[in-house]
Amino acid sequence: MRLEFPSTNNEAEYEVLLAGLRMAIKLEVKCIKAHADSLLVANQVKGDYEAKDPKMVDYLKKSQELLQSFKKAEVIHIYRGLNKKADALSKLTSVAFDHLAKNVKVETIKRPSILEEVVASLERPQLNWMTPILRYIQEGIVPEDKKEARRLRIRALQYEIIDGGLYRRSYMGPSFKCIDYEEAEYVIR
Incomplete structure (x- = not known):
């Protein structure tokens, strides 16, 4: 050092x-x-x-x-x-x-x-594409716009929370772990 x-x-x-x-x-x-x-x-x-x-x-x-x-x-x-x-x-x-x-x-x-x-x-908590889905699943919070709220409810049906992490359900096989941009960079590296 x-x-x-x-x-x-x-x-x-x-x-x-x-x-x-x-x-x-x-x-x-x-x-x-x-x-x-x-x-x-x-x-x-x-x-x-x-x-x-x-x-x-x-x-x-x-x-x-x-x-x-x-x-x-x-x-x-x-x-x-x-x-x-x-x-x-x-x-x-x-x-x-x-x-x-x-x-x-x-x-x-x-x-x-x-x-x-x-x-x-x-620093503020980092918001990413998963934030609205997590908020809806955990707390039931939806956007004020009715179209966006409906879209979020439908989209959230494809996801689940396992051990605090967001996963996308799959029809056949294991669920897929959702990651943010920084984690994606790490995985790619």
């Missing part, structure tokens, strides 16, 4: 922890044991140390929020001298990244993770 914003050592340690937790969440990991070489970060997350600096408080809150996504989560302090892999990776920051592109993936973080929450709270 490479941070493209000014940060203290402790902020950088939290950024690494948060990036690892986000990656584990995307991989649908259920139990995690994170090793941190920062005694301060490890002990703040465990609750042994109190975070006093406002930025550290925000990082701690974000870490605890992500840790709630796991059934079991533990953050352990490991001394840098005992963690040769982390030590070798930390030395990569002193070299140019151009020749590493083929062998080592380097994630660049442009903004602190604690700022994401502000952006996320301002």
Whole structure:
């Protein structure tokens, strides 16, 4: 990882922890044991140390929020001298990244993770082609226009909700999972 914003050592340690937790969440990991070489970060997350600096408080809150996504989560302090892999990776920051592109993936973080929450709270829920169908099936909400309402009622008969997801019924065989544009891009990739 490479941070493209000014940060203290402790902020950088939290950024690494948060990036690892986000990656584990995307991989649908259920139990995690994170090793941190920062005694301060490890002990703040465990609750042994109190975070006093406002930025550290925000990082701690974000870490605890992500840790709630796991059934079991533990953050352990490991001394840098005992963690040769982390030590070798930390030395990569002193070299140019151009020749590493083929062998080592380097994630660049442009903004602190604690700022994401502000952006996320301002976003509206994403509406897509499935939204009217879901609203009708779950809550019975139809458009005010009578023609559109009738069209939606007829169209909704072809769909069902299974485990919170929208599926199109098929006459012979399994139902088809409905996906939005972003998920479709992922599937195609």
